[in-house]
Amino acid sequence: MSCGTATWTACISPAGSNIMLRIKKLDIFIAKQFGLLFVGTFFICQFVLMMQFLWRYVDDLIGKGLSLDILAQFFWYMGLMLMPQAFPLAILLSSLIAYGNLGESSELTAIKAAGISLMQSMRSLIVIVIIVAGISYYFQDVIGPKANKQFAQLLISMKQKSPELEIPEGIFYDGLPNTNLYVQKKDMQTGKLYNIMIYRQSGSYEDQAIILADSGMLQSTAEKKHLLLTLWSGEWFENMRSQDIGGTAEVPYRRETFGHKQILIDFDSGFNLADADGLNSNAKAKSTKKILQDLDSIKHYNDSVGIQYYKEAQMYTLRTPMLTEADSAKLETLTPEEIPNFDTLYAHLDESRQREVITTAARNAQAVMNDLAMKSDYVFYLHRQTRFHQIEVVNKFTLALSCIIFFFIGAPLGAIIRKGGLGVPVIISVIVFIVYYIFENSGMRMARDDNWTVWFGTSISTMVLTPLAIFFTYKANNDSTVFNIDAYRLLMMRMLGLRQKRNITRKEVIIEDPKYQQDAEALAQINGEITKYSEDHKLLHWPNPVKVFFRPGDDHDIERINLMLETAIEDLSYTRDKVILYELNHYPILATHAHTRPFRRKWMNIAAGLILPLGVFFYFRMLRFRFRLYRDLRDINSASNKIIEQISTFKDKK
Numbered sequence: 331m332s333c334g335t336a337t338w339t340a341c342i343s344p345a346g347s348n349i350m351l352r353i354k355k356l357d358i359f360i361a362k363q364f365g366l367l368f369v370g371t372f373f374i375c376q377f378v379l380m381m382q383f384l385w386r387y388v389d390d391l392i393g394k395g396l397s398l399d400i401l402a403q404f405f406w407y408m409g410l411m412l413m414p415q416a417f418p419l420a421i422l423l424s425s426l427i428a429y430g431n432l433g434e435s436s437e438l439t440a441i442k443a444a445g446i447s448l449m450q451s452m453r454s455l456i457v458i459v460i461i462v463a464g465i466s467y468y469f470q471d472v473i474g475p476k477a478n479k480q481f482a483q484l485l486i487s488m489k490q491k492s493p494e495l496e497i498p499e500g501i502f503y504d505g506l507p508n509t510n511l512y513v514q515k516k517d518m519q520t521g522k523l524y525n526i527m528i529y530r531q532s533g534s535y536e537d538q539a540i541i542l543a544d545s546g547m548l549q550s551t552a553e554k555k556h557l558l559l560t561l562w563s564g565e566w567f568e569n570m571r572s573q574d575i576g577g578t579a580e581v582p583y584r585r586e587t588f589g590h591k592q593i594l595i596d597f598d599s600g601f602n603l604a605d606a607d608g609l610n611s612n613a614k615a616k617s618t619k620k621i622l623q624d625l626d627s628i629k630h631y632n633d634s635v636g637i638q639y640y641k642e643a644q645m646y647t648l649r650t651p652m653l654t655e656a657d658s659a660k661l662e663t664l665t666p667e668e669i670p671n672f673d674t675l676y677a678h679l680d681e682s683r684q685r686e687v688i689t690t691a692a693r694n695a696q697a698v699m700n701d702l703a704m705k706s707d708y709v710f711y712l713h714r715q716t717r718f719h720q721i722e723v724v725n726k727f728t729l730a731l732s733c734i735i736f737f738f739i740g741a742p743l744g745a746i747i748r749k750g751g752l753g754v755p756v757i758i759s760v761i762v763f764i765v766y767y768i769f770e771n772s773g774m775r776m777a778r779d780d781n782w783t784v785w786f787g788t789s790i791s792t793m794v795l796t797p798l799a800i801f802f803t804y805k806a807n808n809d810s811t812v813f814n815i816d817a818y819r820l821l822m823m824r825m826l827g828l829r830q831k832r833n834i835t836r837k838e839v840i841i842e843d844p845k846y847q848q849d850a851e852a853l854a855q856i857n858g859e860i861t862k863y864s865e866d867h868k869l870l871h872w873p874n875p876v877k878v879f880f881r882p883g884d885d886h887d888i889e890r891i892n893l894m895l896e897t898a899i900e901d902l903s904y905t906r907d908k909v910i911l912y913e914l915n916h917y918p919i920l921a922t923h924a925h926t927r928p929f930r931r932k933w934m935n936i937a938a939g940l941i942l943p944l945g946v947f948f949y950f951r952m953l954r955f956r957f958r959l960y961r962d963l964r965d966i967n968s969a970s971n972k973i974i975e976q977i978s979t980f981k982d983k984k
Contacts, residue, residue: 357454361455363428365458367423375416375419375420379415387485400488403484404481407481410469411474417733421459421462422740423740424740425736425741425744426741426747428744430747430748430751438748448807459734463733463734464730467730470730475616479609482614497511499513499515499516506595508530509595510529511528512526513525513526521549526541526543526545526561528542538569539566539568541564541565541566542565543565543591544563545561546562548560561590562590563588566584566585566587613715613718614722616719621722622723629716636709714780717777721787724785725788728792732791732792732795735799738799741806742805743802746802769791773786775787834914834915835911844904845901846902849901850974850978852894853898854974856898857970869960870956870957875939878952883927885926888920888925888959899914902973909976916969917965920959921955925956928951928952
């Protein structure tokens, strides 16, 4: 017997060897489905992340005249940096689509019908995802540091490069060093500029020049290190340096009229790589081994700085403006018990000396505060560098682990939702990734600013998503209806005490008619039971709260009445009589427990009774169900009497 690709799982053979072969084929089949989707979604995610990352540096790229090879290096290193971030998102999206397609085409149903569980069908993908997680860690530990260093060096070089010269018309152009250039009109064919105004300031405010010219030409020199500005028919107004004329109060200027003049302006339009030595201390440019080695030296240096600052801070308390330097030096040798009372010393000084002491003390205190503030900022910077290194180490592992977590979210969700394509899976992937991104960035910021510990801030996203992955995997493996809207609607209706209505319609095929006489007798008995129940339980009275919360109170009488009623309704639902069908829909659905206690578990009732606000809420909720049960019993009595009367007409007709 042969089987097609989509239906081969339905071919079940008793031979164990055939089963093993079939499972191996299943692994290959699912791996191919996932692999093709993973490659496609990876490039999509990589492109989205690169575009989002590019917006941060678009201002540093525009107008710089960068060559294609420089831009190619920029995007290459950017892509290498963002690959570990694209892996989890690609795994999430591809696993969602893969299992969504299997569920939508009923292939997942066939797999389960063949006795293969969801976890067994996922085992080949689990191996692939673990390999991808290893590749992610390798990129972060080996390739990532080099790419980060090269990217940072390239970015600094781009920022330092002078912008491409493009003089606009009608506005001041400030792209030239220490020069603002205004051009009223520009000839695009000849490159000539007309009605030129130049404002230059190469030094202080007193060293300024304003140049006016009818026309001009701006050209780059051969070595591309300078610009040659040629002007025709203009005037030059320039302040003379005050230090050159003996420091007089007035600053004279000179005026020059020219017919032809050339000005050389510094303008390096070439691209030069910046020095990368300063980037070696960046944690992102280090491997895990290098970070762990550097952390010891960093902590040792931080401790030595802290000890030195502490010793210096102790010396601040031994200085006083009321004593000479010799007395202050002598005071340092005394014990705290031997130090004299400074209030007594201050009281023996004259008034002018006291003002001098206060002024000097305030000045010294301000100097100490400034010194401590500077040292505090430096210490904060040192400890922040330590946290950066610690964060980078943990991130290498958590980002690789997120590949596995995202798979155990995506694959079970795809099996539950059973929707393929790029519609629902993309929406769910975006929602999951947004949750991950919010927790990841919030934790990083809190850990970086020392508001949270490093391990907690960097792993909070993992701690949030891991239980979610376990929950979805458990539900999908047990075929639970996690996204069954009707189940959640019924649960909310039960929690809020909303009524459910019957919907009994005439059956298309009726094999046997109901036992009308037995049903009529049962309904009559139910009416008698209801009358006796109403007299005994007094539903309109308020029950004792102690009995409600702290004593058992299951109502077995109403459970028995409800069971008898449902049996009669089930039998009468096969009738052809329209009157009976109409009256059957008037029977309410009884809540057999909510009118006695809030919960079925004893400890939950005790807890609700001890917590006063909850106890009050659940007590009044129980009263509402008691009043509703009173009305329901009255409606049951009325509907039963009408059905009994209608059944009696059948007997009369016979």
